[in-house]
Amino acid sequence: xxxxxxxxxxxxxxxxxxxxxxxxxxxxxxxxxxxxxxxxxxxxxxxxxxxxxxxxxxxxxxxxxxxxxxxxxxxxxxxxxxxxxxxxxxxxxxxxxxxxxxxxxxxxxxxxxxxxxxxxxxxxxxxxxxxxxxxxxxxxxxxxxxxxxxxxxxxxxxxxxxxxxxxxxxxxxxxxxxxxxxxxxxxxxxxxxxxxxxxxxxxxxxxxxxxxxxxxxxxxxxxxxxxxxxxxxxxxxxxxxxxxxxxxxxxxxxxxxxxxxxxxxxxxxxxxxxxxxxxxxxxxxxxxxxxxxxxxxxxxxxxxxxxxxxxxxxxxxxxxxxxxxxxxxxxxxxxxxxxxxxxxxxxxxxxxxxxxxxxxxxxxxxxxxxxxxxxxxxxxxxxxxxxxxxxxxxxxxxxxxxxxxxxxxxxxxxxxxxxxxxxxxxxxxxxxxxxxxxxxxxxxxxxxxxxxxxxxxxxxxxxxxxxxxxxxxxxxxxxxxxxxxxxxxxxxxxxxxxxxxxxxx
Numbered sequence: 001x002x003x004x005x006x007x008x009x010x011x012x013x014x015x016x017x018x019x020x021x022x023x024x025x026x027x028x029x030x031x032x033x034x035x036x037x038x039x040x041x042x043x044x045x046x047x048x049x050x051x052x053x054x055x056x057x058x059x060x061x062x063x064x065x066x067x068x069x070x071x072x073x074x075x076x077x078x079x080x081x082x083x084x085x086x087x088x089x090x091x092x093x094x095x096x097x098x099x100x101x102x103x104x105x106x107x108x109x110x111x112x113x114x115x116x117x118x119x120x121x122x123x124x125x126x127x128x129x130x131x132x133x134x135x136x137x138x139x140x141x142x143x144x145x146x147x148x149x150x151x152x153x154x155x156x157x158x159x160x161x162x163x164x165x166x167x168x169x170x171x172x173x174x175x176x177x178x179x180x181x182x183x184x185x186x187x188x189x190x191x192x193x194x195x196x197x198x199x200x201x202x203x204x205x206x207x208x209x210x211x212x213x214x215x216x217x218x219x220x221x222x223x224x225x226x227x228x229x230x231x232x233x234x235x236x237x238x239x240x241x242x243x244x245x246x247x248x249x250x251x252x253x254x255x256x257x258x259x260x261x262x263x264x265x266x267x268x269x270x271x272x273x274x275x276x277x278x279x280x281x282x283x284x285x286x287x288x289x290x291x292x293x294x295x296x297x298x299x300x301x302x303x304x305x306x307x308x309x310x311x312x313x314x315x316x317x318x319x320x321x322x323x324x325x326x327x328x329x330x331x332x333x334x335x336x337x338x339x340x341x342x343x344x345x346x347x348x349x350x351x352x353x354x355x356x357x358x359x360x361x362x363x364x365x366x367x368x369x370x371x372x373x374x375x376x377x378x379x380x381x382x383x384x385x386x387x388x389x390x391x392x393x394x395x396x397x398x399x400x401x402x403x404x405x406x407x408x409x410x411x412x413x414x415x416x417x418x419x420x421x422x423x424x425x426x427x428x429x430x431x432x433x434x435x436x437x438x439x440x441x442x443x444x445x446x447x448x449x450x451x452x453x454x455x456x457x458x459x460x461x462x463x464x465x466x467x468x469x470x471x472x473x474x475x476x477x478x479x480x481x482x483x484x485x486x487x488x489x490x491x492x493x494x495x496x497x498x499x500x501x502x503x504x505x
Contacts, residue, residue: 036152041134042112043212044150044203046075051135051202053116053214056253057109062201063217063240064088064102068263070277074106082107085277087252088263089245094370094378094394095177098184100219100240102201103252116205116214118250122243125206125215127159131188132207133218133237135199153195155188155204155237163187166236167222174361178220186216186239194237195221204239215242264408266290267390270308270317272407276414280427282434284460285310286453287445288407289437290320290391295402300325300354304379304391304406305439305446313463317389320381321446322371324354328446331369333387338365341448374399407437435460 045052045060047069052062054076060083062069073080085105092099125131134152160182167180167187180187186204195202195218204216216239242249266272273279282288287307296302307319321330329350330341342348350358350369359370365387371379377399380392393408395401401411409416416425418436425433439445440455453461 034151034153035149036134039114041150041152041203041212042077043115044076044134046136046150047201048072049198050200051198051218052104053203053217054110054112055115055118055214055249057111058106059253060104060106061203061214061217061242061249062102062104063100063219064092065094065097065100065219066102066201068265068273069102069104070273071279074104076110077112079110081110088394089248091376093375094380095372096181097178097219098181099245101217101245101249103249114210114212116203116212118246119206119213119215119242120246122241124213124243125157125186125188127157129157129206131155131157131204131215133188133195133199133202133204133216133239135195135202135218137196137198153190153193155190155193157186157188158236160187163236163238167238171222180238184241184244185219186241187236188216188239189235189237192235194235216240217242263392263394264291264414265390265392266306266317266407267384267392268316268388269314270306270388274409274414274416275411276409278409278414278427280430280433282308282407282430283310283313283315284308284431284434284462285315286455286458286460287439287447288434288460289439289443291393291404291406291408292443293401293404296324296404297354297400302354302401302404303443303446304393306389306391307447307451310461310463315463316386317391318387319447320389320391322353322379322381323446324356324371327352327354329353329358329369329371329381330447331367331381331383331389333383333389334365335387336365338362338367338383340367340369344448377401407434431462 043054045054045062047062047066050062050066052060052074055061060074068086069083070086071082073082083104084107087103089099089101092101132152132154134150136147136150160180163180163185164182167178169179170176172178188204199218202218203214204218205212205214207213218237219240220238222236222238264273264275269281269283271279271281285308287305290304290306292303294301301324303323305321306317308315309318317333319330319332321328328341328343332339338347340347340350342350350360352358353371357372359372361368361370366383366385368380368382373379376394378394380394382390382392384390395404395411404411405417405421416429416433417423418425418433425436438455438460452458
């Protein structure tokens, strides 16, 4: 299906929280980019505030840090097609950003005559070798101005020793674990040239005549700085090294389906995504078991509960609590405060939960708690602009986990099992499935205070039919007054976080 220029503009509308990550005080734009020749990079894939590379007619290679993209329509030349499946690299590390790769399966095949060759050689690109990267990222300093046209720029590959020296652990105080790793990363740059916000996931290629060799995927960067002698040092752009992941990429490209999703989540009003990538809604008000695994970490145990609250005919996640061993972290959404409790203490010091490191970041009343379970497994709780709470659980392989159950479904398959381990709820049974996983009396509450309803005396409160009808009418009226593009523009104003965008629209 052809994609119009207006749809292309929509696909690159800016987010306040952009994908390609930078350090504090760094600028957000593409510098030195030029429009390519006609058909020069037909394999480039345009995503919302990210990019990718078409490596097979129905498979795109991008960056894991761009987040979940299932259901998004992406642009390939004059066509757009929906992403139906995603898998992140099993060694993708959210702390160090090593192995920042994601593969996306498209709903339909897009045939292209020209595709890049995957680079198998660790020594490529060599120091000093010219590379090319491209994207639709911002082009004016300090302003969210994604380029409608694809822009490309040439960069020089830096020596690994230089990048290790310039990007040691702690160089960025906001992300102290970030450091250059020559095994999994490439760095390249030129003075005043490089990638910017919106270019994450895009390709880094070398050229051998008409053959383009895919050597990297845009991941993160450090902008120009002045050395002690007053000289401007070229910006350093960091790319995930394709040669490190080539065996995994080829293996996944041969599979018809990636059944083992590595990430599940809940957020919004409230939307749930199971381990298989299936999305469903449950609009009841009660305490719910998102995930429970008493045998986690050789019997230490882990549980995540969420508390939902009804507004009109829908509900949102008001609070979330994580228990590991005897420690409990509870986070509550708010529009004017940042409430959380650690083991019942309001806004107490939190750096460890059940022996696992916790990183906390606050921006006004918005909070993020990141619990690193091992090199690639994590739990993340975030609060949003509207006072909602979001929970993401990333588990590339079971590892510390044994048999997680709950609203996220069975690990690996996403099947929505009941408490008996036998009953399977289908997509149309979302209400019954949600009620099935209401926190029961024999499962101690993780929240610092009890609120109604509580099992076994009361079931989850569901919206009334009158409220549903009234809300449906209001939504239909609103849809007649606001276009998709107007909604998208409204939701890209300053203060709207990247994780909030789809809920906002």
